[in-house]
Amino acid sequence: MSTNDPPARRSSAWFAAEGRNGFIHRSWMRNQGFGPEVFDGRPVIGIGNSWSELTPCNAHLRDVAEAVKRGVWEAGGLPLEFPSMSLGEPLMRPTTMLYRNLMAMEVEETLRANPLDGVVLLSGCDKTTPAMLMGAASVDIPALMVTGGPMLNGKFRGRDIGSGTAVWKLSEEMRAGKLTEEDLREAEGCMSRSRGHCMTMGTASTMACMAEALGMQPSGGAAIPAVDARRYALAQASGRRAVQLVEEDLRPSRVLTREAFENAIRVNAALGGSTNAVVHLLALAGRVEVPLELAEFDRLTAEVPVLADMVPSGRFLMEDFYYAGGLPVVIRELGDLIHRGCVTVTGRTVGEETAGAECYDREVIRTVAEPFMPAGAGTAVLHGSLCPDGAVLKVSAADPRLLTHRGRALVFDTVEEYTAAADDPALPVDSSTVLVVRGAGPKGYPGFPEVGNVPVPKVLLEAGVEDLVRISDARMSGTGYGTCVLHVAPESAVGGPLALVRTGDTVELDVPGRRLDLCVDEAELASRADELARQTASGDGAGGGEGGAGRSARRGWAKLYTEHVMQADRGADLDFLTGGSGSGVPRHSH
Template sequence: MSGISGGRSGGAGAPGGGAGTQDGARRSSAWFGAEGRNGFIHRSWMRNQGFGPEVFDGRPVIGIASSWSELTPCNAHLRDVAEAVKRGVWEAGGFPLEFPVMSLGEPLMRPTTMLFRNLMAMEVEETIRANPLDGVVLLSGCDKTTPAMLMGAASVGIPALMVTGGPMLNGKFQGRDIGSGTAVWKLTEEARAGRMSEADLAEAEGCMSRSRGHCMTMGTASTMACLAEALGMQLSGGAAIPAVDARRYALAQASGRQAVELVRRDLRPAALLTRAAFENAIRTNAALGGSTNAVVHLLALAGRLGVPLDLDDFDRLAAEVPVLVDLMPSGRFLMEDFFYAGGLPVVLRELDEAGLLHGEALTVSGLTVREETAGARCWNREVIRPAAEPFRPAGEGTVVLRGSLCPDGAVLKVSAASPGLLRHRGQALVFDRIEDYVAAADDPELPVDASTVIVVRNAGPRGYPGFPEVGNPPVPKVLLEAGIEDVVRISDARMSGTGYGTCVLHVAPEAAVGGPLSLVRTGDWIELDVAARRLDLDVDPAELARRTPAQAPAEPAATRGWVKLYTEHVMQADRGADLDFLVGGSGDAVPRHSH
């Protein structure tokens, strides 16, 4: 874990002078090196914070973009992480300046944080571009904060690296480990089925989230932290360190030092976030049994950089990758155990030695992935398995389905599904809104059995709007009471990375734009065949042609603000659900001054 010990430098930087102005000076010199009235204003107002004139001597100015917020519990400790980053920047001769950006917290924000991922990315991008920054350290943690920051920074293109906040310690409840999110689904289902008391459920609340940090399962937060490292944007070993471990702060300090080095060598995101890096991230996600949400985030990030990436790449590249990590929700262990076992460097080394990784891909340390992970050792083979003896065989990560019900694709996480349902034919029970299904789920007269296919629609990027994590709706109570814990569920929504079940997600096109999902009626036969990568609506085409797309109950159309802009410009799930006018980057050109 070289990043913790000092952020070595080894590879060649990106060509060009993008971290500076056209005359080769550092970008910040357009502010702090200016003469006359403009320079006076820029320097004088900064000095009211107690900075001496020596900080304006041309040294690299490093922004620290912090998504700290007490409304985002997973990121509520990032002010302390920022202080460690500042130490490293000062050590390396830089000038650190911390600034806040929008924060997206899964536990509290409504209607869904995904509605705001693109808005946060825009804020990160515009804040970086508008200010005298030569490089930036991105502090994230909760699910959408990591991809939003990467998207925004990539669109500007100045040297950048990420420091994620780290996972919580393992949850401990009644003598056993419980994992954030995954335990929520399991314990609340137990309570609904009458197998757990309300008192025990209340006790579990304080036992699950018992330290600083993000979810400690391999949910979306942990997945995206690991993929930031696999992409080369986080120092090696950084993703898995628990938030309360002193080594998290040592990593942050090393990241501050390395940010200065990135500016001096002009090593920028475009040199790291190549097609090879994205292929590494997709295969890493498969080896981790990672979140299905990684699909939409990686597609969106690739779009910002102009890197060719499409939905089928996720299936093709992951098909030959075994699941190496035994972590919830697919397995038994948690992120604390993963870190003690050796963390992501071990996984990357296993993949590289198996010929499943581009080991020559460059990282923010200046070294290649292969150089960074050459000395990685596994300390617990129960948690991280060797590629020759995997936790699950190849093809049990996220797969991409096609068919008459999802012509533009859908995804399913095989490792979280029930094996007996991976090939299934059943009749649909259709709900136009997730709220309608939740209201009916406890009805003892609900017409369902083990073969029923539950369809929930109008929960896609435009339909909700915002693409919420409702794709794993609760199993009907009448089935839980009969001992049936899983049924096939199909939606145009997403699923929490901590969730599980035989859930077909991200159906595209979504129902709200007239996709085939809008034509399904209760009683229709649906056929799922994961091995064949098929999802089909078994209804006569002539009958479908006579149907009118079902509409969700009318909601007032957004007439102003972000939601109006979002609904008018959001792309479908198979395009990463970014806004159409944000594809590509705008660069780091210094804006005109107004003084």
Template sequence: MSEQRDGTRRSAAWFGAEGRNGMIHRSWMRNQGLGPEVFDGRPVIGIASSWSELTPCNAHLRDVADYVKRGVWQAGGLPLEFPVMSLGETLMRPTTMLFRNLMAMEVEETIRANPLDGVVLLSGCDKTTPAMLMGAASVDLPALMVTGGPMLNGKFQGRDIGSGTDVWRLSEEVRAGRMDAADLAEAEGCMSRSRGHCMTMGTASTMACVAEALGMQLSGSAAIPAVDARRYALAQAAGRRAVALVEEDLRPSKVLTRDAFENAIRANAALGGSTNAVVHLLALAGRVGVPLSLAEFDALTTEVPVLVDLMPSGRFLMEDFYYAGGLPVVLRELDGMGLLHREAVTVGGRDMATETDGARCWNREVIRTAGEPFRPAGEGTVVLRGSLAPDGAVLKVSAASPELLKHRGQALVYDRVEDYIADADDPELPVTASTVIVVRNAGPRGYPGFPEVGNVPVPKVLLEAGVNDVLRISDARMSGTGYGSCVLHVAPEAAVGGPLALVRTGDWIEIDVAARRLDLDVDREELAARAREPRPAPVDAPPTRGWAKLYVEHVTQANEGADLDFLVGGSGDAVPRHSH
């Protein structure tokens, strides 16, 4: 490693400077025990950590960071760990999605403002992964991701239970009178029994796999359990690889290509992954200038079967998925169908074909073959359009009831999700098995923040009658761990005047998933008359200050990724001004 401060690295503008500025930058760093030899021009690798005890899924990332540091030191770099905002899905209100773009902005600005040549992104919980990818992509310094890994399988009364998925299922059992509160309390202590994020194929596991399929995470790393020693060995390897990325000048813009996004979209379909991947991938594509539309999430996956038998669509959990061979096996199956871009570059420095050619499956119950899939092609996330969703809506077919995929029913409309929740246990609620529950004003601007409330509970009166699913439609999102016949992300949302705002209780709604249609069966003249009526005041007063005000004024619609309009596109790594 050169000992000359020759200015060849970005960090040399700080640590290689002469005179007063150079002294300031180096001297204060030395209070951490660093000697002068570390300022010799070696790559400076930032470790962006979303560790927080308020984010249980990420609470072990300080330990992961230590192993990343080992790898950076081994490869001759200088590791510098720094905190970024952390978004804890289970605790934050009103919803972490309100803050995804804020976290992405903080990641972007923190990387750009500091003497870094490359960065390792430590994430885990749902929104921390896309936020970090978005921020790093906008700066476009060499970067790779290390996710924290899933928890071990939950164990309850002799069987496996999964985070999120069994929360919804068991709580519904209590509401229906088929399970008592004591058993539910016992399950609470059995579900989250180790470090890590949700071990179902929820949004956290989905986005970890998506990051790997994009080429932004080392091959085979997404599914390693958080407490498995191989997770820490992987983190160490990532530290070494981060130094190499700087030497090779391999930046996110060279990895996050159109081919990479197509690989990720198809991988998500094969996994039966979270509907949230759609909105996150749209936002990330916008940051790197890759044209991507909502319609392509359907068009690219018409030939992709669901290959993985994981909750919430199936039986198994992420621990089982890892032992079966993990994502490389799924990608290899896609390759065998001619549905993988083999030349796509990865942060490992190799193409996707090389990364997956040696993948072997050890459990065909968990990961099926293309010839004998878990579910046939077209049963992942589909995109619906029609008079109720002109700009699109999404439905996870593998989590829905087959009998509701072609359905016509009368709407029961709620302007606030809280109002529906208050009514859900009312024994006099006017619902039948054919009722279509509509919850609106829960989109990006309407809530604000686009919360995960689209899988509202089935009315208690129906549960008690043995009806476990009804068609639900909203402009909200749904937890990736959730299930049910839930049409989500309806765009435009009600709060900006989309057709969802015009629906009235008693209106007939028709869905035909095979035809990709979602229609409000009200004639145009009546809808036009409704649209001319004075719009009611917002159900909640719009925010008047702070981040929420900025968010509402600039957030895009769901079909555009729900990013802030002024953050679309990258800005590079140049610091506009500097002085001391």
């Protein structure tokens, strides 16, 4: 083959085959109305669609897929849409995080098993974006992502409200007696008033921005509102670009480099983005074998200020962010903190894509010289006797007065146990109490749910206390807020120190010093560990097991997940899914 010949197509192993196999592959495809000309060696582009009416954030992706198809046809490719598992935060129980790895596995297997030369990934809700990236990166065929875009700003009684964040705030106001149930029902339709995912800088918006910052989504694509015509123009252009990706053989492994992950980590800090990005980026790095440690999320962001004044940390929503210039402005503003030579799916570098970005509203996107919050206000990584393998805290969403705190622990073995007690007027809490909720990690729940920002006890709300230190091995919604220490590793279910905390113990949080410590002497902790081991052996142990999820882990996916999931500091991926599977053509069976 000369250097001018196009690269061999994976799809040719199916559609260019002779004899019986070729007959089978082409004939059955023709029942969809395709003529013989589509099997002429043109690139076959899969359109991975996480559309589902059970995933409200992704329910418009069929229309986005049609726009992608137009672009693929325009560029001379053959578009073939396929469904993927869909993960919707509002409805799925016990938690979509239980299924992120399953969706990633399904995408990986679908791409490898079928005659696809490249793929456009359509995602939206929180876990659909990292799951699709993980699956595509594992196979490493040319791929790009188009996220579905955020909803329009919520509007309630003359003011903007943000999805997720408004849920927590309005429901707390109702618990405190400031709103009625009828008020809350009115807000439902006011908050979610258009197609799209959460319009706060929650996990959906954060991961859309991460896809763009990594170079896997076309520049400027993350923030376009779902109902804006420019979202569909982007999708059509992405279909055209997918064909070119195949012709150029530009694969995720060339885009998802160590430098690209450093860019994404710094961009997340500048956005005041979701703590969930930490888990997803760690998992994705594992798929492409890029060395990345939890501690580096702190080191890499030490000089990065928060530039975006976005809910839940600030005032504005994604619609405002897009009109202000979107992510390209943030990336350009970060200057030399960004590796501008990283290649993106457009074929151009990050620097080339963002060189002309202009900011149209400096209230929404600030400058490095005059940031919204100073450096270090993003996600802090903590270590200490209570979290030897790490924990995270979103500084920008916390009460500054609690970032250095020493208090007595009030411990609950499950989130359900705490929820049942949260409104008890006799609950023994005050503003200095440290709430500890365990049994909510990857193995213990199972699934690693978003319950780390448990509600403030009602007795404190009524007294005007709106925040207190909360510690758990759970995650927190990116739309959430509060002084919440999350992802404590090792989790309680595998015998981490969190399992040894007792009510009345002193816990010390030192965010400036990046420490979280249980102030109990080692001899006492050793005694408690021995006691816990005896209880676990007899089946009486607390703080883990199956109770948190209200479901059994004795069968099916939950059993496989529980047996193989890694801890939060490893991205909570399955241990046998790290590294890639490759894009080789499987054997045929006809």
